[in-house]
Amino acid sequence: MAALGSWRLLRPSSRRWFSETVPGAPSPPASLLYPPVVASITANSKAAKSRRLQRFNQRVHAAATVEEKLRLYGKLQRPKYMVYPQTFALNADRWYRSFTKTVLVPGMPPGAAAAKRPVAAAGATPETGRDPEPRAEAPGDAEAPGAAKTPEPVAGAVPYLDVGELRSLACDALLQESFYQSKKRPFLYRDQDHTPGPFLTQLVSTLAASLSGRNPLLAASSLDLNPKVNYYWHHGEEVVVHGHRKGRVDPVRFQIDDNPHLQIRVPKQLPEVVPLESDLGDVPVIDHKPSKLPLFKKQYENKVFIGSKVADPCCYGHTQFHLLPDKLKRERFIRERLEDQIEVVYRSNGIASLFAWTAAQAMYQGFWSEADVTRPFVSQAVVTDGKYFAFFCYQLNTLALTAETIKNNPRKNICWGTDSKPLYDVVEDGNVKGFNDEVLLQLVRFLLNRPKEL
Amino acid sequence: VFAGVRQAQWLTKTKLVEGLPPAVQGIVDNPALGLQELEERVKHAVSHARLWDTAEVAPRRERYCPMLFENLIHICRSMSGKYPSLSKRMLARNCRIAATWERESILLQVRGLSGILMNSMTPIAPVASEEEILATREHVLETFYPIAPTIDLQEVNVYKELNDTGRCFRDGYPYSHPHTLFFLESANVRTDRFRPEQLRAKMLMFAFGNALARAKALHGNDPKVLEQPIVVQSIGTDGQLFQFMVFQLNTTDLVSNDGVKNLVWIDSDQNLYERAQCVPEVKKRVVTKPAGISGFQPDTFKKFLALYLHGTV
Secondary structure, eight states: HHHHHHHHHOOOOOOOOOOOOOOOOOOOOOTTSSSOOOSSSSSSSSHHHOOOOOHHHHHTTTOHHHHHHHHHHHOOOOOEEEEEEEEEOOOHHHHHHHHHEEEEESSOOOHHOOOOOOOOSOOOOOOOOOHHHOOOOOOOOEEEOOOSSOOOOOSOOOOOOOOOHHHHHHHHHHHHIIBEEEEEOOTTOHHHHHHHHHHHHHHHHHHHHHTTTHHHHTTTOOOSSSSOOEEEEEEEEEEEETTTTTTEEEEEEEEEOOOSSEEEESSOOOOOSSSOOOOOOOOOOOSSOGGGGSSSEEEEOOOOBBOOOOOOOOOOEEEEEEEOGGGGGGHHHHHHHOTHHHHHHHHHHHHHHHHHHHHHHHHHHOOOSSOOSSSEEEEEEESSSSSSEEEEEEEEEEOOOOOOTTTTTOOEEEEEEEEOOOOOOEEEETESOOOOHHHHHHHHHHHOOOOOOO | OOHHHHHHHHHHTTTEEESSSHHHHEEEEEHOOOOOHOOOOOOOOHHIIIIISSSSSSSOOOHHHHHHHHHHHHHGGGGGGGGGGGGGGGEESSEEEEEEEEEETTTEEEEEEEEEEESSSSSSOOSSSSHHHHGGGOOOOOOTTOOOOTTTOOOOOOOOOOOOOGGGGGGTTTEEEEEEEEEEEESSSSGGSSOHHHHHHHHHHHHHHHHHEEEEEEEEHSSOEEEEEEEEEEEEEEEEEEEEEEEEEEOOOOOOOOHHHSEEEEEEEESSEEESSSSSSSEEEEEEEEEESSSSSSHHHHHHHHHTTTTOO
């Protein structure tokens, strides 16, 4: 190298492949004398491959708009595993947790559960996650006779939650769909479209409308019916088994294409439940290939979509509602003596759908696996089959799941989930028997969730 | 239906009044509603339905027409924070309506899927005053001799005279008053969609059918003049053009051609926006039409909201 250096000084006539000209000023620092020695771009070597990967990453980092970033991110199409949130595969929720690096915490997050006390006899209700405000307690002695209507709070302007009215709204929706409206017989294996589907739509739209006075985020929200949610990501590595690319080490690609029944999108993000770096449990490690679940590969467009395009101002998610199809109904599992898999269905639906939604929301904000999220993304979901409801809350802490980025990444995504509980026992003769207020209140809590400033 | 609204008027013994009734117009002009802030939300709703809803470039009419309707209804429903009695409404989809009546010795029947029906617990107050109702006696129904009024109607042997929206809902249904009917012309192919004139006629026939069934359920089957006229509203759209209609049933005595007539107010062909451009149109390297919604008319949504709020405000 030294000899080369002096030879070059002796021969100032230009050697054309040196892009820098020899400067006339005396001895600049050695780092500027030569171009940086890096691997070649086109060679068939590991160094060249990593350099190509870095150039691609820089291209995505430098993309001007989010649409351009998404286009470059999903440009290369290769066979990928299709992950279905609603699946009959056994123990699918363990597999999905390992694919998405998610920790499952049973029960609801503590901030949501504690603060909200339902209005039973008297007392104003504090809202979820709110800073404590001077709130006048309604007088405990002025009980309303008979009906579950609560007395007016003393301070007047303090809103309280009328459980009786919400219960009657829910019962009306249920009765209309199942009893009062005369419909034709349900199509074969389409029982869910006949009654539970319309009931869920009615319930959510009326509840959201009546609670929008209380939650200004709902008043600015956007309600989608049958939206599509897609997400594409890499996790782990494998060796290509057959074909012209046999023997190469490839990332394992996944794609979720989800159809929630109903979805509420809002212009402001929900607040974080726990800090970004919290560790609430372990992610299951599964040593088998994903195809053993069973999961199957297909090659098609790599879509990332939250339900509407990037230009929509309502770009954060609030709540999704999923309806389980006939194929996954409880009686079928009981008949095949797989009772423990019933909850697995709800959990895998919650985890996969919410991961796809929150990750797609993060990508809409410009984050991706090389540029990890700087704030957690929180969304909620309700999975139901018409009668049994399960509630899920998901916090996305990291998008970095690829083989290189996961090495030094201590963050994990967190999913809180409950077991499925029935909303009512049976509908008979225009009456709803055994209505469960707990489930309704949890649903109301979900709908009232909002950022602290609002 | 051949001559459109004129034929429907003869068939239902109705007098037409252009524009919306003064009660509804009063709600539109009422500044306390805060309709200005809603403009932004309505623009977003239209953009969402027409531009942003799908991962493809442009959504098709089968998708954007119902989506626009859902978005507008969602905005209207969120007003129930201000007006709590709005929660006494329930939407019913795919309900079948059937009503029969006689018109100068021709038996007519209206049947079918009447789109989306919104029911409420309380009926709408009559929109026209007593004098206007009595004044319709002098009004002569337009006939179009030599074309028979039943042209283009399907003649069918009916074995059962089905007669009530009680067929759609069982007894004891708390939301028993039909409030508004919504018709969405969402077929992709233009020939499958109704033209505006025909859409208005269809709206009139179904509104009449619903009102008549309700009248017969309330007052029995005898033809007579109603002391409490029944009001049913109707909105039809194809995703861009809106037709608003308020129908008041004054009489069920439809056999003869004279006497008190029914009334209908129609506000037709209201554009919500001029065009929705998904991709900017570029001619010779110059952007002629930028992407987005252009020609937005907030008045159309104000009328939509006024019809929705009518009866509770």
